[in-house]
Structure formats: C-alpha cells, structure tokens
Amino acid sequence: MRFEERAPARAYAIRACEDASSLDVITGTFSLYDTNVITLIDPGSTYSYICMNLMSNKSFPVESIEFVINVSNPLGKYVLVDKACKNCPLMTRGYCFSADLMLLPFDEFDVILGMDWLTLHDAVVNCRRKIIELKCQNSEIIRIESDESRELPVVLDTKVSESKIESVPIVCEFPDVFPEELPGLPLIREVEFAIELVPETSPISISLYKIAPTELKEGFGRPSFSPWGAPVLFVKKKDGSMKMDIDYRQFNKVMIKNKYTLLRIDDLFDQLKGATVFSKIDLWSGYYQLRVKDSDVPKTAFRTS
Template sequence: MSMAEYEREFVRLSKYAQECVYTEAIICKRFEYGLNEDIILLVGILELKEFVVLVDRACKAEEMNKKKRKTMIEAPDARKRPMSKSFQTQSKRSKETNPRTTTSVGYSHRDRGNTHSGSRVQATSMASVGNAKGSEGRAPARTYAIRARKEASSPDVITGTFSLHDISVIALTDPGSTHSYVCMKLVSSMNMIVESTEFVIKVSNSLGKHVLVDKVCRNFPLTIRGHCFPANLMLLPFDEFDLILGMDWLTAHNVLVNCGSKFIELRCVNRDIIRVESGKSDSFPVVISSMVAEKYMRNGYESYLAFVLNTQESEVKIESVPVVCKYPDVFPNKLPGLPPVREVEFGIKLVPGTTPILVVPYRMTPLELKELKVQVQELIDKGVTRPSYSPWGAPVLFVKKKDGLMRLCIDYRQLNKVTVKNKYPLPRIDDLFDQLKGATMFSKIDLRSGYYQLRVKEQDVPKTAFWTRCQQSFKKLKALLTEASVLVQPKSGKEFVIYSDASLNGLGCVLMQEGKVVAYASR
C-alpha cells in the first residue's frame, strides 16, 4: 500500500472512531503507528503535531526509500569482490553445517521457526556525529537488536520490570548497547524533563536509514523493591520495550548479567543483592482497557465485578483528622451564634408589588408549647433569634425525629411563592454522588441549622419573622384593651401592667397604670 492509499484509508476509518482521534496531535500519533519502520525512523524523531505536515514528510520519506532501493538494484556488479575457490568451498561447507543461522549485535539466533513477516530489522548500530563545537568523532556506539513487538518476549533477551515514578515499565538489558534509552511515547505520556546532549548520535539500520538523537533524560530514578538505581536515558523511537539498559547503566551500578539463566543481579547501597529474572513481572499489573473489556464481553467471555474492602482497617473518626484538631473553631459541634459578616451576604428578592404576608399560627399541644418556649429561648440566647415587630409572620411547627426529639421548623412556603428564583441550575443528587465517590470525610451545611449559618442582609431580616399562637393571643388581647372604654386618662411615659385571669369559663384581663384601672376586657 502506497502512502497516498494509506492516507485515504486512514482518513476514511477515522470517521468511525471520532472518540479516539479527537485532537490533531493524537491523529498524528495514530498515523505514525501504521507507517513502515524505515519511514518511522525518518519522521518519528520530528514529533510533528500537524497532520498535513506529517503526511507531506512521510510521502517525501517514501520517495527517498524508493530512490534508495532503485539505486541499490541498479548498482554495477563490479562492486562485488571475487572470492577465491578455497573461500567459496569453506563458505559452502559452513552453510551446510548451519543452514538457518543469523547473527546480530551480541546475539545468535538459530532455528527461529516461523518468523513474523513484518518483523523489524534485526540489528542497528550507532555512531557519534560530533557536536556543534567541532569536537572529534567518538568511537562507534551500539544499541540493541530491534525486533517485532510479537517477539519482544522471546527467550533470547533479558527483560525486567522496574518502577518509574510509580509506573511499572518493562526494561531490556542489553550489554551490547553503549547507552541507555527510553521510548519517546513514554516520555511524552509522563511529561519527563528532557535535556540536550553534548553530542549528536546517529542511529542507523541495515537499510542505511538513520536517525539523529540529541535528547536525554538525566538521573531518572528506576526503582525496584524499594531501591533506586538512577539512569541517563536517551530518547529513541521504538515500541518493543519501555527502556533499554545499556553498558553505561550496567557499569555504573556494577550489575552482574547471567545470559545463561537470563537474570541480572543488582547490588544495593546496603550491600543487598536484588535478582531480576527475565520474564517474571510480579509487580507489573495485568490491565486491559475498557474498550478491550467490552470487546471480550460482546464475544461471550465471562465477566465479574469485584468489590474489594479492607476489613482490617479501623474506621476513620473525625477526631483523627489533623486539620479538624488544629482548627476547632472552624469545626464546632454546635454553632455558637450567628456567622461573622462576610463580603457576600444572602438576600431575599421579592416579586415587585408584594405586600407583607402574615399566616395564622398552627395549633399546638401543651407539650409542644412547652418545647417551643425552650427552643426559642435557646435561639435567643445564641443571638440567632430576636424579638421582632415585623409585619411579616410565618407559622412554626414541630417535626418528630426518629430519636424522639422534636425539631422546630418554620413554614416559609408562602414567602417562597413570592421570592424571585435563582437563575443558576441546582445540582442533582446523582451528580453529587459522582463527585463524592471514594470520599470518607465531608464538610457540609447542617440542615438542622442551615439558615443560621448563612447571614441574611439586614433589610431582608424582617421577612424571616415567625410567630406562635401565644403571640396571636397576646395581640388579640392588646387589641381588646386598646379598643375598650377608658376609665382613667393614662399618663404618657408611664409603664402599663396587664393582669389576666384564665379559667375554663372565660378570660379576663385588666390594664392598669400606677395601681389604677385604665381598661378591662373579658371573654
């Protein structure tokens, strides 16, 4: 498939997976995954983020490869050196003895069996190009034998699992490599700090293609079983492993490599020896994506949902939270009074033209009247409630709780009908559950005293007035006394005293001033 055909097919299939290619950077990464290895070596190091530019560079790389192959095919036969008869005989005997032997850098592969047709180049080499200051070229450097992803777990390599910033990574141990490397995709996903190297390294394969490497991640902590082994990791575009640990890392930490048993031994600072065996990844979690899991479920695989709970952990108490113990005034068991004056206060905005609303109090039993007197006095002592002469008035009632206590509630339904509603949407309870998932400690507004925690504007305080049936009786009694015939002309500025007498037959009261009867009423 040519590059133009691949681009058309990629764009066509991308329309059916918009959730996988929602940004142009991801589109470029997905496009690079499907390119041939020789093209990836040329365009992968550029880290292009624009799809049009990436396609253009890939097309140019394809043309360069075609010209390279054409030149190699049309090369004159004069370049081939003639072999002597003795050498030809020796070569023929060698082929008969080892018919299927190939050699790579530091490894020998014999009788590999079925080899993946799309496997990558078996060996690469590296050489220093020199820096911009004109320093002399260094000795040639080598790196590991790149193989296909399907063969990454082959028994002829030594791999191990390390932890890099609490993320498990698979590392290849390659004594034939002079440097250590890290996958470029891993660097971009973890936002690792990248520095420029003092010299540029040229990575080339057997086809003559090369990539210039000049980025390095210095002193990155590779952790295994609680011990840290820093490494200088150079950026290289490969997919088979996360890391390649070369001779620089093996020498720095005095690592013993056992090629026969496929394990390495690391010597810690406290002289403990850690053995990392190839193929064993006990600390590496076996995780699949949700898309793969859904695919397995559609194909009929059994699925289980497990809920794991640690029963040995003790229940977390509010007293064990350090912040709560440090600021007891912020987390009191009971509210001491009104909250302080804030920059933003809550107001009660009414519909224009609304007149004060006064609702007749509800009837209460003697037990409820006694409890009402106690609770109202507590609110007055805290400063939450004060005597009011407001024309507004809402009735109160008691709601019995499960523990037998009675909660005082104020019926503001008539006030809510004339209140201008807020424009912002209130969250649903399902949305709150999603946000609080996994939390054990909550900071909330207590519904029992919710109104007391939010200070209302002073001009809106009269709208929150409430009154009881005792107040209604007193107001009626006051009206009767003021409307009755006056027996003595009262003196202004003097106090009045009301004497009342209630019986089963009626109610009588006398309004007196300085021992003289001013007015009386009876019912």
Template sequence: MQSARPSGATTRGRSSHFGGGRGGVQRGASDAYVRSDARVPARAYAIRAREEASSPDVITGIFSLFDINVTALIDPGSTHSYICEALASSKTLPVESTEFIIRVSNPLGRWVSVDKVCTNCPLKIRDMCFPANLMLLPFNEFDIILGMDWLTVHDTVVNCRRKTIDLRYQNNEIIRVESADLKGLPAVISSMLAQKYLRKGCEAYLAYVIDSKIAEKNIESVPVVSEYSDVFPEELPGLPLFGR
C-alpha cells in the first residue's frame, strides 16, 4: 500500500516524454505522483511467493541499467516506480529530493517514507532505451519496480494471460518483453495475500536469520603457518603460552 502527500508547492502540466523541468523530471509524471493521494488504493510494493509464479498478475522483465542486468517487477497496481537503494548506491546514481513524500508499507504493515528519486534512469532492452524516474526504496526483493507512471509514458500494453508487455519505442516500433523466470527470486508472498492471512488470524513472525554453522579451522586456512605444516601440530588449540 502507498499514500502520497505533497511537501511543498507543485506545478501542473502534461508531457509525453522525459526531459524538461528540474533535473529532467517528467512534469506529467510528477503531477501523477501528487494526484495519487489515495484516490485509488494502489499496491506500491508487491513481493511474491515462488509458488505463485504462474499467477497471471506476476510479470517480471530483465532490463539493462548501466551495463548490468536488473530484474524488474511490472506492477500496474503501483502508481510509482522504484529502485532498490543498494542498487542505486552501487551505481552511484544521482539522487534528487522530491516535493512530496510517499509512505510505502511492507506486508507486515511497517511503513517507510520515500522522498528521493533517480531521474531519467536509462533502462534498456535490445539496445533501446526506456527512461524511468525511480524512487529509492529500502526493500530489495526486486532490483526495480515499474509502476503506472513508467507504463503510461511508454504506452505499454500488459497482457496478463501471456505474461508479456508491449512497449512503444520513439519510432513507434513495438518491443515485446516476456516475463522472466522467477526461480532465482526470494521465496516471499504478496502484501495483499499476507494481509489476507493476517485478517484470518494467521500468525506472522519477523525473523532475522544468520548462518550459525562455523567452519572448522585447520592449518591450511592460516596464512604463513600453512607454509610450515611440518613444524606446527595438526590442531591449533590456541595462542602459545608465554614462558616465564
């Protein structure tokens, strides 16, 4: 779920392309952000279970962003588009503050405020660029989430049955993107499904899990010492005792 509230004055206008305005932010998309103050409750952040991969509303695509492949969730239920903070940081993307704040919730109802955007990110497929204004999101199940703002700008047709999207390029050429394989994605469930389970009284747990398996130490794993295996014993019980 998401809600947006302006944090300052905004301008009105329409535009069918990226560019213009401050930092190249699409004016029409900015208006869409401001007008999206809960007229239609939208799913801003959707995470899915691997067993739901055959669900008709789960569509992903592989795009290129600065010469690396990124997994994008195609989410018509979201009014905005997002990029994982870690990904934006690793590519040192220029970040701007927005004139509005969006509150995004995870499946357990925890909210996070989003007010930073990377403008005109060059998403490419088949050497064709489809720029996106991507809000920074601190969740990382997907590299990118492409919402209605991006889908509208690129005149996208979503085919839920075939799990494809058709993008219209600048020369009116139609580029078809088929849904990517979800096997490599985390085993998670959608926020709507999680909320449904919670309403039915199902128990939910927020867990932080680490691997407690400790690898056995041996001489070969110790620098310098490994070069003198004939001097040291096979087991290293600890540091040697200092003589008196």
C-alpha cells in the first residue's frame, strides 16, 4: 500500500435542517442494488463517497484502492480512505449512472456524489433551481430535481473570524505589558540591566562610520558626552525602512559575560504540562522590559557624524 501524492480530497461536514426552501444543496434518491439511497450532489467534493453505516447492513462488493486518499473536511480534520465500491449501479428512471464510491464515515446521507461522478456523466448543475441534468449512454438528457419533501442537510459555515489582540483577556488585563507604542524609557523596577566590565578597562571609542544626513534629521540618536562610543550605521531593510546596527564588537571583548546553566529542553517542556495559556513576546517589546542601570548608560553610547 502506498500513499497518493496529491492534494487531499475534500468532503464537507453536514447537518440536518428543516427549512428546505432556504437551502443551497441538491439531493436526490437513487436505487443501489435494490436499496433506495438518499444522495447529496456536492460539486465541492473531489470524489464520491458512500456511508460506512449503510455498508455494514448491506453486502455490497468492497475492494481496496491502489492509493490511500486523505479526505479533509471544513473543520480541518482528516480521514484516511482505502476502500471503495467500484462501478456501483446508481439507478433512476430506469437509467444507470455508475459511480466509484469510497467508504467514508458520515451519517446525514447514504451517498455523496462529487466532481468525479459529475464529470463522468457530463452533469449540468443548476444551483439556483436545485436541478441537475445527466447525459445517458444513448445521449438522452434527463433532469433530476432536488427532493425538498424531507429534512435536507446543509453545508456548515466554518469560516473562522479573525482573532484580534483586543479579544485576548490577558492582554486586556495587562495593557502596560502589551502597548501599541513604547511610551518612553522602561519603568524603574527592582531588577535593572547592569553592564559589568573587566577590571581596569579604559573607555573604548571607535572611529565613527559615515552616516547620511537623512538619519540625523530623523533623530535616531541624542547628543552624548560619554567617553565611550561605538560606531553605528543604518541598514535599509527589505520593506524600505531603516534598521540601526551598533558595532559593539570591541566593547563585547571587555564585558563580563553572564554565566549560568541553561535549562534542559526536556525540563522546559515538562513545565508546560497542563498549561492552557501560552504567550510570546517579540524583541521589540522584550528589550523594553528591562531598563539599563543609570550608571551604565554611558557605556551604551554610540558615535555618528
């Protein structure tokens, strides 16, 4: 057995509805091996299917198919289908319209006829009038009208509305943590970001890079009289905006690195057990959460022309 290399087949989730006059689906009754089957005509389905519950009560011929079909519904769920009834004689008005019906678990219909069957029999579907026209083997055209005397199924509307950040309860509870714009320097908190240097390190001041006047007019930096100074340049991003890069390579050589043991990845996953709320924070907001210690601010200075 091997898996089929193609896009997943499509089938629709359905439910019963009493108001037949407002439906946009087409149903009909066919005879299959002397058994009347309620059929949904579904151009949105790639293949045709027969209800597995119906098969359990009948002795219809079943065989394995060459490829396993991955059938998806509008809810994003998948079912693997590997059996089918080939050349099933669907009878109506004395005419036979054969169909290859794959076994699929659903309850609302006995049979779903998809695009493969509609194409095979040159069907013309009139959705507004709920009528299909089928071409017989003798080229005669017969018309089948939808049966509206019974409870008909409808296609579920599974469109999911776009989520907005305002609809997340935890965001509404802590608006200061998720601001739309940064309101200035971070608040003074119990923990501050300190920059520790190797003892007896003298201030490092590197020759500046040339920078265009446009960036200076935008006010990306502020005047500083710090003895420290790292060169800075602005790089244009793909979207046309500018990204500031500060060359702290020489400064990093004399800075004392934080040394602590990293947690094991499996331990981190264990901590998530039973959690129902997950959050993430981007670098733009992440750097804003921790304020640089006042005495270390001069060390972050950079130089421009």
